[in-house]
Every structure is written in structure tokens, then in C-alpha cells.
Amino acid sequence: MKVIVCAGPPTSGKTTVLKQVARRLRSKGHQLAYLKTDVQFTNEDEQFRTQFGIPAKKVYSGELCPDHCNVMVLGDAVRWAASVKADTLLVETAGLCLRCSPYIEDSLGVAVLEATSGMNLPRKIGPLLSLADVALVTKIDLVSQAEREVFRANVLSATQASVIETDALHGINIDRLVRRVEQAPDLSGRLLLRGNPPVGVCTICVGKKEVGWQQHFGVVRQLEGETFYRGE
Numbered sequence: 001m002k003v004i005v006c007a008g009p010p011t012s013g014k015t016t017v018l019k020q021v022a023r024r025l026r027s028k029g030h031q032l033a034y035l036k037t038d039v040q041f042t043n044e045d046e047q048f049r050t051q052f053g054i055p056a057k058k059v060y061s062g063e064l065c066p067d068h069c070n071v072m073v074l075g076d077a078v079r080w081a082a083s084v085k086a087d088t089l090l091v092e093t094a095g096l097c098l099r100c101s102p103y104i105e106d107s108l109g110v111a112v113l114e115a116t117s118g119m120n121l122p123r124k125i126g127p128l129l130s131l132a133d134v135a136l137v138t139k140i141d142l143v144s145q146a147e148r149e150v151f152r153a154n155v156l157s158a159t160q161a162s163v164i165e166t167d168a169l170h171g172i173n174i175d176r177l178v179r180r181v182e183q184a185p186d187l188s189g190r191l192l193l194r195g196n197p198p199v200g201v202c203t204i205c206v207g208k209k210e211v212g213w214q215q216h217f218g219v220v221r222q223l224e225g226e227t228f229y230r231g232e
Helices: 014-027 044-052 066-083 145-158 174-183
Strands: 002-007 032-038 056-060 088-093 108-114 134-138 162-165 218-220 228-230
Touching: 002 014, 002 066, 014 032, 014 044, 014 088, 014 108, 014 134, 014 174, 032 044, 032 066, 044 056, 056 066, 066 088, 108 174, 134 145, 134 174, 145 162, 162 174
Parallel strands: 002 088, 002 108, 032 056, 032 088, 108 134, 134 162
Antiparallel strands: 218 228
16 A cells, blocks of 8 residues: 655645545546544545545544644554555645654655745745655746746755646646656555654643743753753
8 A cells, every 4th residue: 555645834735736636546446545634623534535435534633743643643544544445545734843754654755835835935844845755836826937946946955855846726737746656655564754753852742831941851942052951
């Protein structure tokens, strides 16, 4: 089974992209399953179930970061997808942490970025882009050619991923992504996170509410100075 992990900032067009991909894969006879991870509301699972007749689930991360939630549930999701005889699992994650990679080894990691989001966006989103296999730039019909070129150059300065520019709403250039999906490797062996998680956690991560670095342990930072580790 192939696992496609699609991540990107809100409103970047992840769902629209995956709908176009699902439509094409279904027409070729592929058996799909779909998982959506979001923070507090999503109905995309119902849309995929209704429009494409495929098994679909959603998970709310709630108080967890969506990327962390993905790590927790993806093992169960792979087993579920296998149980419904899927050959391709499409995973869409809110991906809001920006410190973590939402991708796993042997998956196809797709970072979806909208061309209208500002020229410097590729420099701001860290492993979500730098560890992706494909950087998919959407909404190219809403910017000038010059803006597209600058945005593309900034993407390439942040990642070695293949860049695909698309008008996802109308399905333009989606076939290139579909080919990458079909060429993606099958899962093999243990599920491992691609890239390293953040170097440590602090007491903020586990719910301590006091303000000021003096009140916390773990990886902390002062206003004037570098990040350092404090205590146990």
C-alpha cells in the first residue's frame, strides 16, 4: 500500500488537490482510503465518502498539535486502510506546528502552498516543506508571471523537492502529481517519522500555564539570548 501525506497551511488548497487526485486514481481502478486530521472541525471525510465512494475517516487533534496527532494515529490508520483493501491511503493534515515533519519514510510527502500567500512563505514553514518530496504551488492563476517565478525560486531555496505549479480548482497540471503518486514506493517494514522531531519539549508543551522562562523547565529561551536547556 502507498501512503500519500499531504500537508500545508490552511486554505492552501489541500482538499481540492486531493479531490482531483482521487478522481483520477479512481478512474484508473485504484482502491483508495482517506484520512483527515484537523484541530476542531472538518467535513472533508464526508465529501470524499460521498463524491468518490471511498472509505474515509477524520481525527480531531484537539489539544494536541495536528502533526503530533498524526504520529499517534497513523499506525492505526495504515492498518484500517489495509483492512478495507485500499492500495493507496491519502492523508490530509492541518500541519500547523511547522517544527515537525508530518511525513513518514516510504510515503510521498506533498507540501501544498498557495502562490497568493506571500513571497516569503517558503522560508517560514520549515520541515513541512524542506522534507517534502513534492512542493505543489496552487492558485497560480491569481498571481503574475513575475510573482510565480519569485515564489518558485524561494521554494527551491528551501527544498530539493520537485515543484509542480497548478490551478487545482480546474485540475490544471494535476496529472503530474498523479504520476508521482503512482510511482511512489509501497510501505516497507516499520513506520518511521521522516526527519527528526524537535530537539526537546518544555513544560509549556505539557500544560504548564505560568508565563516567563523562569517558571519552566526543558528547552527555554530568554528575550536576550539563545535557546538553552534548563533542569530535568
